Amino acid sequence: MPAPSATALLDWYDVHARRLPWRIPPEDRKLGVLPDPYRIWLSEVMLQQTTVAAVKSYFLDFLARWPTLQALAAAPRDDVMAAWAGLGYYSRARNLKACAEAVTRDHGGRFPETVEGLATLPGIGPYTAAAIAAIAFDTPAAVVDGNVERVVARLFALEAPLPDVKPEIRRLTATLTPDKRPGDFAQAMMDLGATICTPKRPACALCPWSEPCLARRRGDADTLPRRRAKAERPTRYGTAFVAHRYDGALLVRRRPDKGLLGGMLEVPGSDWKEDAAPEATPPFQADWKSAGDVEHTFTHFHLVLSVKGAEVGDRPPPADCFWLEAAAVAGEALPSVMRKVVEAATGRPARQRRGTPKM
Ligand code: SF4
Structure with missing residues (x-):
């Protein structure tokens, strides 16, 4: 041979x-x-x-x-x-x-x-x-x-x-x-x-x-190749708050540089924990309505986010947040999981301009 x-x-x-x-x-x-x-x-x-x-x-x-x-x-x-x-x-x-x-x-x-x-x-x-x-x-x-x-x-x-x-x-x-x-x-x-x-x-x-x-x-x-059996992927739970202004601007904050989705934008929400979503405080008082759950799978865990949405008038953002103008949403570093969340709450696509989102 x-x-x-x-x-x-x-x-x-x-x-x-x-x-x-x-x-x-x-x-x-x-x-x-x-x-x-x-x-x-x-x-x-x-x-x-x-x-x-x-x-x-x-x-x-x-x-x-x-x-x-x-x-x-x-x-x-x-x-x-x-x-x-x-x-x-x-x-x-x-x-x-x-x-x-x-x-x-x-x-x-x-x-x-x-x-x-x-x-x-x-x-x-x-x-x-x-x-x-x-x-x-x-x-x-x-x-x-x-x-x-x-x-x-x-x-x-x-x-x-x-x-x-x-x-x-x-x-x-x-x-x-x-x-x-x-x-x-x-x-x-x-x-x-x-x-x-x-x-x-x-x-x-x-x-x-x-x-x-x-x-x-x-x-x-x-x-072939053979693979060692994989550990099961855990599920984490959390809450996400989508505040959108009448002109389409979105309330967002920037994630810390280190860690998952580091430096990317997200809507405010709770931490993500296994077993059950932790207590979540909305960024401000508003008429928050449930927009259902959004699911997303990362490499090491599966995420279920309970989404709450509210349409609000012009008001100052909380300390760690800012308003992202509607025209800027498509060009911003908004990860796919957050785009899904925004779409669930607003019914409007929040797609990034190029390519197929992976995360
Ligand atoms: S298994 Fe892969 S490397 Fe082997 S003959 Fe087939 S295609 Fe080629």
Whole structure:
């Protein structure tokens, strides 16, 4: 049985590489053209926990607005947060800004070229550091995302479950990664996982590693990788108060910078607790009416918010709140859970301008 070879995968990639807005196609990379590290970094941060389809329009919008790292570093933070709204996992947007500033300030505006150097920057973990080093600088780093985990677990028929098997997958990926064209190899692995070695019904007949793949030979590829049983996601409860003025302005406040949805806007409300919603005090006296429950699922818990709405006249906002004018609602960093809450109370869509909200 032949061993899986990088050459077979690269030959496949030369023909089947996905055309992506941040990618240099293989025919150009072979001529020595490498991508702008800014683009690779931006795309990789956006792609953490978000699909390629959802990222494309955000990537192009960011690039049109902030074409260079320096432009992003100099941008007002609120503008970056607002442009990110809808992509979810907002700590990524805060880190994006912090990273742009750090590279500009501490590295003369150039990204470090090593995995170790990249991993010192805000928001760049081991995976992203390896991906940037490989794709932007052609460093032979082992780049392991969810797609690659699946391909390698099947290729070697690894029985141990995720996440325990991760170190073994990383070791095997490193042995497969070639010294020549490591950036294309990393992207080829991602493409193979995304288009051929899919979670369900992998298209093994079209796979360049069909011959050496142990799971394909055994006939149980779509059962791999195995996963350790997940702990059940808890449910938290809370109350949200949607005060909307007759002219459509919305009463909001800003969440603390650290933690879930950090730095994003929200309508006032209670804390979120398991078992039952805690006591909730409305931001001011008004004719509060129940608008039902809104449910939303975050990575680590499910949330049920009891929504109360009131239409009010012009009045000063409470100390920690402010009125967000109706025209500004679509452009603001209002997370999806809050958009659902506002829609439940007002009956009006509060959608963000671009993309499909994830959180
Ligand atoms: S042969 Fe099938 S299971 Fe094996 S790597 Fe290719 S697509 Fe995945």
